[in-house]
Amino acid sequence: MKSIKFIAACALLAGATASFSHENMHNSHPAVAPQQQEWGIAGEAKGAKRTITLHMTDDMRFTPSHFTVKQGETVRLRVENQGQVMHEVVLGTQGTLDQHAAMMRQYPDMEHAEPHMAHVAPRAKEDLVWHFNRPGRFDFACLIPGHYEAGMRGTFTVTP
Template sequence: MQPSRRHAILAAALFGLAGQARSHGDKAHAKKAGPVVKEQMDWGIAGDAKAAKRTIEVRMLDSMRFDPDRIDVRLGETVRFVHRNAGKVMHEFVIGTREENAKHAELMKKFPDMEHDEPYMAHVPPGKTGEIVWTFNRAGRFEFACLIAGHYEAGMVGTINVNPS
């Protein structure tokens, strides 16, 4: 896999270059204007909203859980995820591999003010909703997680199973 923008941002944080970053705290991350960058990841690629035939609502809870915490999709399926933060603290929904999410969660503990905005991430303030449209073009078992410091470690993680058609 080629280095992604995510890796570049994480590397910048490691070298202390992310000093101008905003906090994950209670601030929402502003979505960038313009088209979504479609970069192939191990867990899929940003999807086209017009191609989404199914919408899956995922509730984010202050009990550090997602509801549902297991999602099954078909290989090649484009899904619209609607994230509802039913809690009183900021939560996020990040799709990735277990390894990528674990590394990112560790970095978030060290650099909680790191700002990032990728098409496989939704940062959702309390009482609000967020959305991701994702195409699952790789079969396998992937994760979705809240990587805000302490949330991942508390068990705020779920599974996405991408099954061949």
Template structure:
């Protein structure tokens, strides 16, 4: 291999690693309307769903139902002691992102469809679900996805009924509504 080709290959490898390390993921969700929706605006939140992440590698609830067009505030709490994250995406996107996290476990990133939380911390993700279907969520910290730390949001077509209990009822049985 000629030295120029070798140098070019090294530069490409360094550039792609830097992009992952800085959290600039190709195919990120930014502000476009992707397969899973788009970042929501706080003033358009129609409902709050409380999500708990634990060190037993589970989300509670692990399934959520929303209506197409709804903007949801996910209030996410890490009840565990180790770092966890809540990441919305397609199953394919989550698997690809997880593989990148395995290769770069200290990768720091901030995207509107996710939040990373240290043990005991809380945060939120505001997301608008613009398309009917299934949107997955997972913790992509190394080992967590493989341990089963994942869930799904079922997005019902506009006009379809969504049950209150599956729609993200709080621990006291009452769903939060923001108007």
């Protein structure tokens, strides 16, 4: 079943008409309807009442490595890359991040863009706006090959 999901994901990514890559991303997301994820749904910037800044560094760490939000809250995640190499943040579950990391290792130049991802060039920052509408404990990580494996990950809790 995982193989079928992997093949389907690759086919969708390969067949996308918009061209996005880690090297040329500036947090531009194609105009598609927001899709509910286990960890929430894309939010609108005007709905964000709070900003949480996530710092990324070349020591392969996020600061903070954990944050907490309330269910129903829309938050602007300001993702600041303080390093000298490209970094990203991808929201998800341990399973979705593991699966995406495996795809990134196999296809390091894979082109993709989702509202729950922010790719940030060195010394730059991007905003990711997310509506946390489901309670639970979830994960985020940098899935650039080698970064995830080096421990560049964190968690977040959505409280009821």
